[in-house]
Amino acid sequence: MFFTIMKTSDIIPFIYIYTFIFALIFLVATTLWKWMLQLDKGLTTRLDRGKVGGKRHVYNDINSLKVLDPMHETVLTFQNMVVQEGAGSWATIPVVLDAQAEDVVNFPSELDMPWKFLQRVYGCTADSGNNTANVLHNFDKNGRWTLWINNGVSENIRSTELGFFRIFYEVEVKALPVYLETIQSIVAYDAGDLKACSRHLCNMSPLLRELFQEFHQGITIDKVSRDLWLRYCQGFQGWGVGSEVAGQYVRYNGLSGNQVLVFHVLDAFLDLPSYLSMEDTIRYIPVRQRYFTSAVRRHSFRSRIGTHSDPAVHKAFACLISQMRLFRAAHRHRVMPYLKVPAPEREYQSYTMTSSVAYTVEDAAYPFTIRGMDWKNYGTYRPMYPSSMWAIWLDYHKRHGGLLHAAHDIGAGSGFSANILSHYFSHVYVSDPGEGNIAAARQLLRPASRFSFAQRPGEARWLQEESVDFASICIAIHWMDAEQVLNNVAASLRPGGTLAICAYSFLVNFPDCHKLETLWAETMRNSVKGFVERGCVGADELKGMRKFLVGLDGTPVNAALYRDISRLQVNMRKDEAMPFCFVPHDFMELPESKVRPNEDVRYMQDEEWRMEVDVPWLKGYLHSSNMPFNDEVWNSGNWKELEHIISHELGGKVVVEWPVAMILATKNVIG
Structure with a gap:
């Protein structure tokens, strides 16, 4: 003051x-x-x-x-x-x-x-x-x-x-x-x-x-x-x-x-x-x-x-x-x-004079570089990457002859994924365009000798060629120029090196009550549509959102640089239309699919992507998106009905399940 x-x-x-x-x-x-x-x-x-x-x-x-x-x-x-x-x-x-x-x-x-x-x-x-x-x-x-x-x-x-x-x-x-x-x-x-x-x-x-x-x-x-x-x-x-x-x-x-x-x-x-x-x-x-x-x-x-x-x-x-x-x-x-x-x-100060989103970013070009980001709160209200995901990734990596010397976590945030990678790899490179994000990662990741930190965006090529065995991008690729980033990753990977990407949806499943899925989806679509119409989502955020709404289907993987490309659709049905799209389907133009016929697309169920939560946690999850979910949303008819079902019919707790998209690919050795 x-x-x-x-x-x-x-x-x-x-x-x-x-x-x-x-x-x-x-x-x-x-x-x-x-x-x-x-x-x-x-x-x-x-x-x-x-x-x-x-x-x-x-x-x-x-x-x-x-x-x-x-x-x-x-x-x-x-x-x-x-x-x-x-x-x-x-x-x-x-x-x-x-x-x-x-x-x-x-x-x-x-x-x-x-x-x-x-x-x-x-x-x-x-x-x-x-x-x-x-x-x-x-x-x-x-x-x-x-x-x-x-x-x-x-x-x-x-x-x-x-x-x-x-x-x-x-x-x-x-x-x-x-x-x-x-x-x-x-x-x-x-x-x-x-x-x-x-x-x-x-x-x-x-x-x-x-x-x-x-x-x-x-x-x-x-x-x-x-x-x-x-x-x-x-x-x-x-x-x-x-x-x-x-x-x-x-x-x-x-x-x-x-x-x-x-x-x-x-x-x-x-x-x-x-x-x-x-x-x-x-x-x-x-x-x-x-x-x-x-x-x-x-x-x-x-x-x-x-x-x-x-x-x-x-x-x-x-x-x-x-x-x-x-x-x-x-x-x-x-x-x-x-x-x-x-x-x-x-x-x-508010992020913008015409928005109720109370945060600022360090660089407008990278909307996830949020100044003063509360990573403890983020970790509380987001799903943890389960052991099953790491098991799938490491099994793929080893089957393709990958080594366990060095890994690179791109768009690392505060280092959640990098911390897990350090359990399997001797050294982990941690990069993110946000100064605050890298500072938070330095605090989390110990011992420091096991990590190298760089305040760099994924689009910047800074690692030596063929210097890492594994590169991961977790819930971040939609903020990036995917083609440029994946070109850089390919250059940095050693022969047999693995690219691993994942993204989870905000349109969560409720396995024990499908009525809640409808209420949740309607709440998300109506709210986010209103946020966009009111200008609460800026141009750079909107660009990233459009990519995110199609999961990883809009992420191109260059067959000249990668082979054995697998796309895993976890907790999604083949007949399910746009399981990541939390706006009305005709509300905005979305990226076209980049999935090629020769890529291996597999559907699987994984209950490790489940968590028992209550209503306050669900509110916290929506708040973690940095969109202005507020009392107007909580007072809507759909949310009140959702809250009533959870609080009065299900005893205050409910199981949520995340639809998850993954991409796994191996560096293509030419010649």
């Missing part, structure tokens, strides 16, 4: 603070009141120009668009002013690691008591404020940034501060006509005027394009310095502390782009799941904005249109959804260089 708490006696006299605060409150309230009157008048005028007809109830419901109720938001600005104007006494800028040690910041009761009351009245429970209070209301009616975080510093720092926060202001300005077209399309559809509805939907497309450009054109190094952004601007708003609520400690994440109103409204209108849980929505989204979003969601008609009955409307919706997907993927790519800059405040 960036606050350095001082003694109460050292703080500026409260009388002075109160005088300053309430003078500013009066000034901001006057400005906002005029603004909101104009906003509401504009909406009412547009909707009353003969467009509403007999469907006035729709507008009456959505009239909750007084989302920036001046008294509500002015009061929320109270905390923002205290934090910013007290920065000289209470805060450290730039943010430093030691300043984040506090879990709780105890404000004086003179400030804390009224603030808690106002939180209850106006419906925002987070102590950190929100995008509306901390940013939008810090601009005056002329668009000037009023209360600066950084004073008496270089112009580069101040221009970065202004450039970054102005993005949010300009986006909300450009969102107003989007709101108008949204409401008018709802009114037109409710009135049965499909032609007008289609026109309003089509009008939204260029408006969204212009709005999205604010992000793309605003987040550039000439406007927002990568070196200064986290340290001097976003880190200050990061908050990262909490308080005790109902006997439990709750941490508040602070300002984030996922609090921007227009994205909530668009998700509601397009009938996409909210990317904030209900709990976080109540914490960070002002109640008036929640009312508006809920009204839009209630009147959303996307689920009621038909491909054939309303082709123009259907096409317009498809265009809007496509725009949202492209923006979120591009935006995630745009902010990644900023998140890669070393800064201690990243500890509490």
